[in-house]
Amino acid sequence: MVPRKLWRRPLDSEQIKLPKAEIHIIPDLCKGCDFCIEFCPRKALEESDKLNKRGVYPPKVADESKCTLCGFCTAICPDFAIFTTEKKEETSRNGR
Template sequence: MSYRHTIYTDRCKGCGLCVAVCPKQVLEIATELNAKGYFPAYQARPEDCIFCSTCCIMCPDVAISIVELAEATA
């Protein structure tokens, strides 16, 4: 199974809760502002993500999602 991790940067206010709880230290706070004037979180090391969803649970703004991708059938 494969998964997709998405951070909706326009929803993120850069509180850093997701960064603090990530067990693999995948997330960091960006140095560029989003449309609302916040520094959003981003995946600095996406290859290290284990898709545990801890970041999704902690995000007070529901700005992070992890979804299972449908497998291609031949």
């Protein structure tokens, strides 16, 4: 196994910016199957500690900055209770 510091790094990895994601969860549609929590590749979701109106624990956002908009949670959710959108970049103060 090659040590991590010798791993190849993409040449433009510093210029590429990961998109900022916004995770939208509709708690009352969730049936609590936990697929999104379990299969999120970046572990951006966790189980919430509040019951929803169906009596299950829906997911909640653990760390929104980890999300890379891969859309796997949206694709695997059987209940259409979660989706992600790209967060609009805030325009900087000097208008650039």
